[in-house]
Amino acid sequence: MFAAERRQLILEMVRANGAVSLRELARVVQTSEVTVRRDVRALEAEGLLDRRHGGAVLPGGFTRESGFPQKSHLATAEKTAIADLAAGLVEEGEAVVVGAGTTTQELARRLARVPGLTVVTNSLLVAQALAHANRVEVVMTGGTLRGSNYALVGSGAEQSLQGLRVSRAFLSGSGLTAERGLSTSNMLSASVDRALVQAAAEVVVLADHSKLGTDTMFQTVPTDVITRLVTNEPLTRDERSATELQALADQGVQIAIAGVGQPAPAPGQGQGTGPGVGPGRTDGGPTVGRPARRDTPLPGPRRTHPPTAPGGPGLRGPVSLSDQQLGGRVADLAPRRR
Structure with missing residues (x-):
């Protein structure tokens, strides 16, 4: 040819x-x-x-949204690493919401090992990944099925989320910029994602580096609402992603970078207060090639979040996490002095 x-x-x-x-x-x-x-x-x-x-x-980011079969073959190693790292944020007995997407589906597979967890989702794929988890309760929204990404959307999905309160939301999307935050190409998906955000005390965005700097039609989560970004290491020559990461850090987003190919952390133990064990270690010592850290906050100014319901099941306020506890590394990014 x-x-x-x-x-x-x-x-x-x-x-x-x-x-x-x-x-x-x-x-x-x-x-x-x-x-x-x-x-x-x-x-x-x-x-x-x-x-x-x-x-x-x-x-162009404003044209057409690719379907699940296409997305599932893109950046698979990166999505796996991001899901491994994000799972370390979830504790036993917590209540979270998980949005639709191929990266959040990978996260759900890991959350199946967290006992006592309650997961609220509008994604059939997320629910399927958790269907056989004995100690995980899955709550699905109502709504109309959107076949391209196997998600429930529309007024039924949004109304079922009213009055809900959980500790954090895990969301993905089509693009992420410091200027507009997280965005997607579909209006119905964006509307449900906004409802998911309203139910959470903090918002964790899962996005591989290819989405950094990409802006799509409908904004879902403004930058000032995003608590944490879990992403992978940008390519050496990918200046756009590196620039966007710094801009996000400047606006107070706490950034954790997953190493592709690193051992996965143990889900359900992400918020402990001990020194933790870095990847490749079993003795509690520092990660090889990096000085030990204990209770190191993720970069960016600490945000004030709405208080969680006192005594509510599975609700916990934000805590400082070390890079070792997360099983990846905390980005060496801090807000520039203005």
Whole structure:
């Protein structure tokens, strides 16, 4: 197949699906991922598509939302690492809300091991991941099924969240910028995500580095409402992601960076007050190559959150977490002095 034919086929696949992984592109055009990456780079230079880590998407963040089958093949290692790190934030007996998305689905698989947990969700995939967890109670919203991401949306979903109060919300989205916060391409999904946020004392955003600096049509969570961002290490040459991370830190978002390929922390023990054990250690000592830290706050100014209901089941206020307790590392970012 000539390069022009190969690139035309790549372009047709992206237009048909919204987003396609490099692996899938290479399989269809019957060439190597190196060659496909070169083709994608050339098509991006012509403005015909946008590159993302591990794949290609339609150009511009305000056009079309890719469906679950496409999203599930993008940045899989990063999503796994992010989910591993985020699971360390959840304690036994806590009550949380988990929004729809491929990254939150990965988180749900890990939360299945946290005893006494109550999870409220509008995602069928999140509920399915927790369906066989013996000691986890799953509460689903009402609403209308949106087939592209297997989520319940609409007024039924939003009304079922009224009067709910939990310790924290875990959300993903299509893009994250310091200027607008978390956003998505679908109006109905954005509206339900906003309702999920209203139910939580603090908001944790799960977003791999490819979403940093990407702005989509509908804002879901303004930056000043985001408590923490759990992400992965940006690529060395990815200046946009690094710049966006610093801008988010400047606005008070606490940032934790997951190391891809690191051992997963034990879910249900993320808020202990002991020294913790870093990845690769079993003796309670410091993580190799990094000085020991104890109760080190995540960077960014501490925010004041609405008080949790006194004596409410599973409700706990924000606490300081060490990088060792989280099982990843705390970003070396602090707000710039103004």
